[in-house]
Amino acid sequence: MSDHHAQSTILENLEKKALWLSTWTIHHANSIRPKSDSLKVGGHQASSASLSTLMAVLYGAVLQPEDRVAVKPHASPIFHAWQYLLGRQTRENLENFRGFGGAQSYPSRTKDADDVDFSTGSVGLGGAMAVFSAMVQDYVAAKGWGKRASGRMISILGDAELDEGNLYEALLEGKKHDLRNCWWFIDYNRQSLDAVTKDAQNAFFRDVFSSMGWEVVELKYGSLLEAAFAEPGGKQLRDWIDGCSNQIYAALTFSGGAAWREQLLNDLGDQGDVSHLIESRTDDELARLMTNLGGHDQRSLMQTIASIDHDRPVCFILYTVKGYGLPFAGHKDNHSGQINSAQLGILRDAHQIRTGHEWDLFEGLPRPASEYDAFLNQVPFIAQGCRRYTAARINVPELTPVSAKAALSTQEGFGKLLDDLARGSSPLSDRILTMAPDVATSTGLAGWVNRKGVFAKTPIADEFRDRGIASMQKWAASPEGAHIELGIAEMNLFTLLGAAGLSHALFGERLIPIGTLYDPFIERGKDALNYACYQDARFIVAATPSGITLAPEGGAHQSIGTPLIGISQDGLASFEPAFVDELSCILEWSFDYLQRDGEEAPEPGDWLRDETGGSVYLRLSTHKLEQPTRTLGDGLRRDIVNGGYWLRKPGPGCTLVIAYTGVVAAEAIAAAGRIGQDQRDIGVLAITSADRLNAGWHAADRARALGHPNAQSHVETLLSEVSRDAAIVTVTDGHPLALSWLGSVLGQRVRPLGVEHFGQTGSIADLYRAHRIDADAIMRAAELSLNGRPLRLARIS
Known part of the structure; x- marks a missing residue:
């Protein structure tokens, strides 16, 4: 046997092992582990199974240390299984899956012990995070800071997950900013939580992604089906498959070989060659043939991925079977379903797992354990050890107080403070990256952007400036710029803040991201804000104008509940200063607070756990107030911050x-x-x-x-x-x-x-x-x- 064939066989064996481990992990949590209450523990055996082949190909062969992956939330168990095989997850955590302190229900970069790049759980956000992380990676590279090779920002999504509108907002932004090095793998198993999805969604996905400049690759047929299509009668079989509805295909997959035979013979009739193609196979062989889709064929996946020779974004549409390899494969109720103990016993026997050895790494595999161990130790993904980087803290200079000879608003003060930082070069100002959803001029960022410029990977001419037309905005766009101007989509703002706020961990280069938006529209992006905080991203959001004080704008622009968001949102320190000197010391403190990563030891003076650091929310106003004439001593500055x-x-x-x-x-x-x-x-x-x-x-x-x-x-x-x-x-x-x-x-x-x-x-x-x-x-x-x-x-x- 050739070395290449041996490696392929080992990877196929490990794919089955990971499928067993993920299935067993969920079964153990629900049916074996003692319970302290009546709640169903849950898990997603079917959703993990549909990704069994892709996860093997990615984590066993394709992924490089610099690649970052947002794993489909419902594939958490098989992700944890692969991390267990790679030595980055413990048996104890798997045994305690969905238990307190155990492997998490959905991949979590802050709660899980294994190598999670991006938390997922609110569906749709993982795909957007991959888009904006690719943009941040380009920003870091354009500045000449990146010391590592560019990685692929990858998202694995369920097909039903693409009903989430925020994904299309992210795609639009990616198109505008020349997105690169981003791959989405769509698990096209044609089932959602409640039902079988509508037919021909693949055509919709193909059209949308192509229009956004993505290459679209569809893997519909596995090697067994491709070989059958080459047989006499194969064209008729292929035409039948292409015309088959999702519901019928799912129902036949669950029903098995005899049902496939009956349906095919009834629909195709006595057509000679195609009838022979069907009848020449046993029921088991026919079932295996008809479920041999592209997303479950390692060779096809490996060849397809290897053929990508550019850095344009790629959407892979992988035809799969939900519950692949499990007794309820294809059943429309299998999303939250679990195989029972009897079925688990049959599966155990099929995988040759001895009772009491269910957690053993290489139990039931046909080759010596040393071969699997050697294979896993040379997997590229883990070749460089820890993939979560650190970055040095940036010194925060004392902010020069804003001169307030007349009445001033906190929004104006915020703009003046940033403008002062932009006047000269400093380690802090060089690392500040601002962003806004088309409201930079009305939220205090105009001065900063005039001095620093807009970021673009290639210079963009300012025709108004070049033609000598007077304009308050001197927004030169170039790789030297330090502002990213987004379209009107607050979900995108908070997702980009989250991606930029993880740059130190993802790319080893620290950024100080500052985003601005109108205060009432925090609620439009609340899901992405929560997502960014859950990942422990570090950023400042300045929300302005706020409240009914924005009087002439009317009720749609006047926020009410945002102070409650500031109080309740974990990972976000919320401030609402009245005066600009207060804002100055809060902002100075915030630049340092963003960079902290200490222990959860409370300060005895105020009992705040400030050493852990976090993000900051500033609620500002456009209403001018007379400013107090005073000098802030250390005690008052401390009280203001506290x-x-x-x-x-x-x-x-x-x-x-x-x-x-x-x-x-x-x-x-x-x-x-x-x-x-x-x-x-x-x-x-x-x-x-x-x-x-x-x-x-x-x-x-x-x-x-x-x-x-x-x-x-x-x-x-x-x-x-x-x-x-x-x-x-x-x-x-x-x-x-x-x-x-x-x-x-x-x-x-x-x-x-x-x-x-x-x-x-x-x-x-x-x-x-x-x-x-x-x-x-x-x-x-x-x-x-x-x-x-x-x-x-x-x-x-």
Whole structure:
């Protein structure tokens, strides 16, 4: 036997071994492992089986260390099986599949122990992540930073997964940005969770991908079928297959050889050659022939992949059978189904697995274990060891305070801070990459882009500039640019932020990604934002303008619930500064926070787990406020970053606190000034981050429960300066729930003001009055909080 043939045989054996391991892993979790509750553990035996051949070809032969793969969520078990074979997953984790601390239900780069490049789980996002990671790889290479060969950014998707609209948004962006080195493998098993998919989807996929500049490769027939087509009568058989509906093909696959024979003879009739082709095969041979699709033929897959000799994006449409090699192959209910114990026993015998040896790496394989071990040790995918890179931290210089001689908005301040960074070259500014979904000019990025330029792999002329036509935008496009301008699709923005925010781990080169968008449209991209945070990507998102303060734009552009997203989103530190000096120290801290990767040890001072690092969300406004004249000392800077400080310290007899966040500072200050005529010890609490105050409070509470009785959070320290009998009026241009929890910290009474309903067009004064967040409303809330006692002062007009 030739060495090449021996290697092919070994890989075919390992394909079957991985199929057994994935099937057994799920069966063990559901039917053997003791349960502590009545929930079905679940798993996807059929979805893993349809990818058995592709996973063998990729992980056993094709993938190089620099390639990155987003594995179809429902193929998690067979992915883990291959990592187990390659020595990157443990038996303990497989035995605990979908258990606490075990191999995850869907591949997770943060929760799994094995080599997961991209988390998947919200279907469709893996494909988009591959697109934008390829774009980030090109960006790094264009800067001359990449020290490694370019890899292929690969996504494995189920055909039903392509119903997700975000995939087509990503394809459009890839087309605009000359996408390269991106491969999608579509597992065309023609089944979804609930049903068999509609016929001729392959033609739709072919048309869409071709129009986007992708090469489309269809692998429909395996070598057995191709050989049968060459026989007399083979053309009729091929024509029948091409015209067969997905439902009939799936039903016959499940029913087996006798059903295939009956259907084929009935449909094709007595046609001599084709009848002989059918009758010359036993039922088992006929079933094997009719399910010998291209996606289950290793030789065809290997040859097809090897034939790709360019870096253009490629879409491989792999015809497969859902549940291939398992008793319920083809059955329309097999997505969440599992083979029973009797069927498992038959499968065990077919794979020659001895009872008690189900987890053994090479159990049941026909060749010596040493040959399989030697084969796996030389697999290219693991040739360079760890594939998750690190990058040095970039020094963060002190940001120059923005000169505020006149009223200024936080959006303007954000733009000025970035513009100052762009004026000179520094390690930090060189690594900042900005991006926006067609709103760079209206979200504060114009100055940065004018200085840094737009990124393009090849220079693009600015005809307006070249013709001497005056324009505020000097957007030269070249490989030297540091801004990626996206189309109007927030899902794309957050997916690109996620890809760029993983550049240090994927490509060994650190980026500081900053994305801007209108605050209400965070909700349009929330799935991708959550996806980016789940992967521990590191980025800054500046959302502006925000709230009903964007008054003339109307209710569709006025955000309400985004502060709650900032509080609830894991991996994202949320800030809403009122003043530009606050923003300056928050942004300086954020540049460092993005780069941290320490242990989960809480700081005793505030109980925030800041050493782990994370991403940052800045909620900014276009409303200009008079800026305070002050110098921020170390203590105040620390308080600002930790979430809040006393703008007006409460006196010893304080019975009322006004706590505000963000742009309503002016209303809170005005109301406090008037109320101070009657309540001289009134305190004004400036909350720069309700998220971090809340997180510290919960962390300290957990610490006390775990035996640290003296643990005290920053918000507890602040509110301890006020009697528990004091009242708190909270005000925010967002949902009042964002601050109403303050009353639970030490038990003070809270009257929360905020926005609970859609806005409309109008002036700021009109809308503030209508939604009861103006100074007069704060004063009325203060009266009610003081047991209804009228304040002895005039209303604010």
